[in-house]
Amino acid sequence: MRIDLLGGFGEKGRTSLAVRRPSGRVLFDLGIKVGASGAEYYPALQGPVDDIEAVLISHAHEDHIGALSWLLAKGFRGRILMTAETKAEAPATLAGYADPADLRGHPFPAGRVELFMPGDTLRIAGLEIATGRSGHVVGGVWFAIGDGARRLVYCADVVPESAVFVMDPIPACDLLVFDASYGADPVPGAKRAEAIGRWIAARPQGCLLPTPLFGRSLELIAAIDRPFAVHAAMRPALEAQVEAGPALSPGIADTLRHRLAGAGDWRDGDPLPATPLLCDDGMGQAGPSAQLLPQAAAQAYPVLLTGHLPANSPGERLYAEGKADWIRMPTHPTLAGNVAIWEKAGRPAAIGHSCPPADLAALKPHITTLRDECRTGDSVTVP
Numbered sequence: 245m246r247i248d249l250l251g252g253f254g255e256k257g258r259t260s261l262a263v264r265r266p267s268g269r270v271l272f273d274l275g276i277k278v279g280a281s282g283a284e285y286y287p288a289l290q291g292p293v294d295d296i297e298a299v300l301i302s303h304a305h306e307d308h309i310g311a312l313s314w315l316l317a318k319g320f321r322g323r324i325l326m327t328a329e330t331k332a333e334a335p336a337t338l339a340g341y342a343d344p345a346d347l348r349g350h351p352f353p354a355g356r357v358e359l360f361m362p363g364d365t366l367r368i369a370g371l372e373i374a375t376g377r378s379g380h381v382v383g384g385v386w387f388a389i390g391d392g393a394r395r396l397v398y399c400a401d402v403v404p405e406s407a408v409f410v411m412d413p414i415p416a417c418d419l420l421v422f423d424a425s426y427g428a429d430p431v432p433g434a435k436r437a438e439a440i441g442r443w444i445a446a447r448p449q450g451c452l453l454p455t456p457l458f459g460r461s462l463e464l465i466a467a468i469d470r471p472f473a474v475h476a477a478m479r480p481a482l483e484a485q486v487e488a489g490p491a492l493s494p495g496i497a498d499t500l501r502h503r504l505a506g507a508g509d510w511r512d513g514d515p516l517p518a519t520p521l522l523c524d525d526g527m528g529q530a531g532p533s534a535q536l537l538p539q540a541a542a543q544a545y546p547v548l549l550t551g552h553l554p555a556n557s558p559g560e561r562l563y564a565e566g567k568a569d570w571i572r573m574p575t576h577p578t579l580a581g582n583v584a585i586w587e588k589a590g591r592p593a594a595i596g597h598s599c600p601p602a603d604l605a606a607l608k609p610h611i612t613t614l615r616d617e618c619r620t621g622d623s624v625t626v627p
C-alpha cells in the first residue's frame with residue numbers, strides 16, 4: 245500500500261493524505277492551513293484530480309475539511325463521505341475558511357454527500373475502511389484502512405482522555421498515522437482543566453474564552469463550575485452536541501445540559517459580562533471572535549486562549565502582545581495517550597501529523613518507530 249502525504253506533515257494545518265489504488269486515489273481529509281497563503285493554504289495536490297475516486301472526511305474542523313470547495317473547483321467528481329454531524333457542521337466551516345469565489349461557484353454539495361456512522365466499515369476502491377469514534381468532536385472518526393495485505397490507521401484528530409467524548413480503541417496496524425498536535429506534552433487533560441478553572445476563578449470581572457464551536461466548547465463547559473455566558477449564535481450548535489447520545493461519555497450529558505440551560509446569552513452590542521463568555525472561533529479568525537477579540541483587548545477585558553494559535557492569527561498576535569493568556573485545553577492526545585495508542589496498535593511504524601518538526605523530534609524517544617523525517621509532499625509505503 246502506497247500513500248501520499250498531502251498536508252499536515254511537519255506542519256499544523258491542511259491535513260490530507262491519499263491512498264493509491266489501481267482504480268484511482270482515495271483521499272482522507274482535505275484541510276486548509278490558517279495563517280498560510282497561496283498554494284501552501286491548500287493540500288499539496290498537484291495535477292488533475294479526475295483520478296480521485298473518493299474523499300472521506302474525519303470531522304468538520306477547517307484543517308480537515310476547509311479545502312473541499314477548492315477541490316470541487318478543480319473539477320473533482322468522485323464520492324464524498326462523512327458522518328451526519330460532520331455534514332451538518334461543514335457549511336459553517338467552509339463559510340469561514342474556503343476561498344469566497346470557490347465557495348460561490350462550488351457550495352457545499354449536501355445532496356452528493358454519502359453518510360456513514362462512526363463504527364461502520366466501508367468498502368471503497370477495494371479497501372476495507374473501518375471507522376471509530378474519535379473522542380474529539382461529535383461525529384468525528386478515525387479510519388483503519390486495509391487492502392487485504394496491510395493495514396494503515398489514520399487517527400485524524402483523537403482525544404484518548406476526553407472528559408466529554410468517547411474514543412473507540414485503535415486497532416493493530418502496520419503503519420500508524422497519528423495525531424501529534426501536542427508533540428511530547430506530558431501534562432494530562434485533567435491538570436489543564438484545573439488550571440483553566442483556577443484562571444477563571446481569579447477573574448471575577450469576567451473574561452473571554454474563544455473556542456471552536458464544535459468539540460472544545462463542551463470540554464470548557466465541563467471545566468467551568470460557575471455561571472457563564474455564551475455568544476447567542478453558538479447555543480443551537482452547543483445544544484445539538486450535548487444531545488449527541490453515544491458520542492458523549494456516560495453521565496456527562498446531564499451536567500452539560502444543566503450548565504448550558506443556566507448560561508446567559510450574550511449578543512453583539514451587549515456590554516462584556518462579569519462572567520466567563522464563550523465565543524467562537526478559538527483564534528479570532530472567524531465567527532463572533534473576530535470582533536470580540538479586538539473589543540476585549542481594547543477594554544483590557546481578560547482573554548484566555550486554550551487551543552492552537554496559527555502564526556499570524558489574531559489570537560497569536562494578541563498573545564504575543566501580552567494581551568491574552570494561554571492554557572492548553574487538550575483536545576488532542578498528550579504524550580501518555582499517544583504512547584498508549586501506539587503500544588495497543590502493536591508498536592507499528594508511525595508518522596505524526598499536525599505539528600512542526602521539532603515536536604516530532606521530541607516524540608521520537610517515546611515512539612521509537614516514529615519516522616520523524618516525513619513531510620508534506622512525501623510518499624511512503626506501508627511496511
Ligand SMILES: [Zn+2]
Nearest residue numbers: 303305380401
Ligand atoms: Zn480537529
